[in-house]
Amino acid sequence: MNYTVRNLGGVREIELRGQLTFEANDDFRKIIDGIEKDGITACVLGLDSLDFIDSAGLGLLVLANNTANRANVRLTLKHPRGQVREMIEISEFHTIIPCDF
């Protein structure tokens, strides 16, 4: 996985690319650290270019969401496609993290 970050005021937009699996753990934890410590008010995870997510990847989304809740940051998911969208729907992750389909 790789990603790009764009900050617009207090809103951070992160575009994820590639595969969100256990291998992405270290990189994604940096994203989570940023949510916790960078004083932002909202964070949008852009999923247009994310090709694949597995259960470990969903676990990272749970961690990000819990961290965001504790830090009063509004976390949202945006535009999941293909397998990623299917995984989010099967797991009903949009019921715990708002998702803009």
Next chain:
Amino acid sequence: MDSSVHPLPAAPAASRPGGGQRVLVGHPRRGIAAAVRRVLTGMGVRYVDVAADAGGLLAAVEAEPPDLVIIDRALLRGDESLIETLRAVIGRGELPILILGRFASLAERRAVMAAGATDLIARPLTGAELAARLRGHLENRLLNRSLQEVIRSLQTFHTGAVQRMQLARDMQLDLLPDEALRTGIERRYGVRLDSHFESSSELGGDIWGARPLDDDRFAVFLCDFTGHGVAAALNTFRLHALLEKIDLPGDNPAEMLGAINRLLVGLLPESQFAAMLYAVVDTAADRLTYATAGAPKPIIGVPDCPLRVGESVGLPLGVSMKASYRNRSVEFPPGAFLFLFSDALFEARDWEGRPFGYPGILDLVRLCGPQGGAPAVGGEGGLADLLDRYFAVMPRPLADDLTALWLTRTVPRSG
């Protein structure tokens, strides 16, 4: 009790070359033997034994195995059998045997080496040269011994670890339905239940089960905790204990998942959860009722109907206290089958790194499943056949744990 310190292999005691090592010198002439001893003492070797003949040399080796043997060519008297005898006594191991002397021909040098000598030290040479050669051999010897100690200690650790892991693996396999339970369900309800359980390492994060409910109904479930290996396996023990010891609404899949979810929230670490499908088969009503929590969509086959991909929607277990689950109910007459599997089956990657994919699973089920309501292929159920075809193109070991269940309602024989 045991301390909580991880039992790592102990490092071998450090020692320096020369100091504690024992060298045996075989030389018929006392003057030269004394000169060699002086060189060794100068190097810091404290234990030097000297033997004046072959008998004395062998006796000294047997009394106390040395770290290095130096034999003057004169002691061999043109016969290399002493070297062979020495090797027979001390083994072909690492003990260096050096032959010191003036060698008349290449043939003699070859014969001495062939007999088992480690190295030849040709005279004349200075004390400093001799010391340098001996130091090299003694250092080698010391390193070899240290290495052997490390290897031995690692082997001991590894053997213990393998035994402990095997015990844990046996315990995990004991969580799954045994043959008696399986055949009991098969006979009582007129079904066939085939299963496959394959961990990606010694322990896995999958668990499945089956249990009778009443004369007409029984339940099956498949649960896959995030991750694999020891941590995920510990969660399967948690779930098994909950299912065994707590009275849960086992005849209502949605309520069952809700109850398990509420037990697991707060029990599992933050980023861990479980995907689970719980199903109840009612053989009187010919219905299958199931609920899912983030589990892969089940595949359902009903005689004379197109293959059906069951709906699957629901938060994985252990994520949120607010999660609720819903029942799905489908027709499940005799001849129907239900195929359940963990996500490893379609997420696993082939030799080129491409995921197998859910459509590939559907193709396999069409190939291997019962055709037009007939009994499963060869009467043996489609699972073995399906997995044979699957692993013909998929490399093992899989990166994740794989569990697969194939449940078929058998067709009563007419007459």
